[in-house]
Amino acid sequence: MNTIDLYGADWCPDCQRAKAYLKENNIDFNFVDVDLDKEATAKVEDINKGKRIIPTIIINEKPYTNPDNSILASVLGINEQGRVILYGADWCPDCQRAKGYLQDNHINFQYIEVDKYTWAADKVEEINNGKRIIPTLFIGDKSYTNPDNSILKEVLNIGEESKKKVYDSIIVGAGAAGLTASIYIQRDRFSSLILEKKNIGGNAFLTQKIENYPGFTEISGPKLMQRMAEQAKVYGATIETGVEVKSISKDGNLFNIDSNMGKYQSRSVVLALGSTYRKLGIPNEEDLIGAGIHFCATCDGAFYRDKEVIVIGGGNSALEEGIFLAGFCKKVTIVNRGAAFSASETYIEKLPSIKNIETHLNKESLAFIKDENGNFKGLEVKDKTTGETEELTADGAFIFIGLIPNTTSVKDSIELNERGFITTTGLGETSMSGVFAAGDCREGAIAQVAAATGEGVLASYGVRNHLK
Incomplete structure (x- = not known):
């Protein structure tokens, strides 16, 4: 969870100031009295290179030494309009867009990386009904899933810039x-x-x-x-x-x-x-987009580290992204409806040397499969020569079939x-x-x-x- 540990003492004026500021803004924190806890004293000294400086505040494992209220506002997302928390990832384009817009308009926000904290990824999925959609923002007590800048502008009451030029x-x-x-x-x-x-x-x-x-x-x-x-x-x-x-x-x-x-x-x-990116238009595709089905390996591939994925397509993008995913996924299954790949020879020649890539040619995608809980389970395909169908199970799928x-x-x-x-x-x-x-x-x-x-x-x- 989003943790804040404040190491301080009751007699310390700056500790009282920091505690009061956090309480005023309804932010939960753990207070650790360094006068009563020798381990806490040692931790403060270790953080501050031997000096006993309080308050020392640790926010999600990152320490801040005697931060003033403006710094606390900046790192915790405290604004007049309410507190802003952005769950995202550095590789996510929409996260960068949202962060840039908030920064350009001088809005404080707390940034929490879903790749770094399991609890953060779980919270994003909980908010979005099992879908891993980022950025997910909390503004006050309300959550917003990948809000565009116009929504942020309205919710945060950001003034209209002059467009007269x-x-x-x-x-x-x-x-x-x-x-x-x-x-x-x-x-x-x-x-x-x-x-x-x-x-x-x-x-x-x-x-x-x-x-x-x-x-x-x-x-x-x-x-x-x-x-x-x-x-x-x-x-x-x-x-x-x-x-x-x-x-x-x-x-x-x-x-x-x-x-x-x-x-x-x-x-x-x-x-x-x-x-x-073009969609397949097959059953269960729309329901599972963002919750097992994706169109950008660079954006969403990190969710499938050490897991098995299916890549659908046979052109340059499919093979290029499949090779990229093979670098950290347990297994990559490439499904192509054609009897041969249409990608350039440069990519085709690389496939045999990559041991965790499996290819299925001349296979038509019929439907995505859900498990008993409605989560992504795999892909049903049909052999275009024999007419036989089979289920390919995986943890997720990436579609690359054109633009x-x-x-x-x-x-x-x-x-x-x-x-x-x-x-x-x-x-x-x-x-x-x-x-x-x-x-x-x-x-x-x-x-x-x-x-x-x-x-x-x-x-x-x-x-x-x-x-x-």
Whole structure:
């Protein structure tokens, strides 16, 4: 549980101050009197390099020596609006987004890593009916499961920022395409604002290892995306996360962008909307998403350390993520509906050497299986040659069967093809003059980071020509 141990003495003024502050804010703590407990005295001296400094407060195993009330507020999430506790993990993009928004708005919050404390992971599952969904926040006495920034803004009564500035270009999406477009637009001395619904880096941020980006034989997706974002900021770009664009309209020479965080205006727009993972559409899939079924090994793989998982798919993403999971899972079973993998030979050639990977080819996924308690149990598959069915048991499953473009917000204003991708001409021009598209959301795009950066450059030239 969330433990606070206060080592002090009744005669100590700062101990009385710290105790009173914790009580005023209804925070439970264990008081240990160092005058009555020799072991406590030794512990305080050990923490403070031989000095008997009190109060010494230990919060979830981390010591704080005579913290003033502002420090206690910061580490325990004490605010005028109520106490804020965020359960999350460092590898979780939405946790980073929520943490960033709270920090940007000077909201104190206590951060508790679910990977570090079993009790924290259990609490998250208890709140979310057995699902491991993070971030889960407590604001006052109420819990919020992965709240977006608009919900945090409302619940915490965060003031509205001015959106009156007119940017030369607003880029929707902070993946490789959007970040690259911003870098080039800023270098041309135009102002740019990047609006991102979730995490900086898009799908590339969720990739543990990238081996085909020029200049790097190997680099992690988060590190590469972080470098791109830093470069965009160095040139003057502004990045706002947690902003979900609802619609884009044109009024004369200006574009009006309506979002969950307010309205924005610009003289041009780059749509780098990216894509989301495709689902199988089979029984029990929706019920088990987040509670056994996942779409990102980098995000959720850590929950399955030393356990058995199923990976569904046969392309680059399926094999790449399967190999990544095999690094710490007990067993990885890869199920592919085709008779052969469609991934590049580089990944296929690695499979035989990885002893804890088992492959099932030409197998159709029929349904996910629940146990008697409604928890994930496995996957029912059918051999497409013989027609025989079997159950593959595991602790969880990861689905990698393709992508769907994130173009719902622009379907009424921008021309899309029958699959929902944005149609473009020339320098990424869309059907609306002054709006350009780049990356996975564009018709004919190659879903690779290197290709996305090239498309970002192309769109930036379109923006430059339009503005000039």
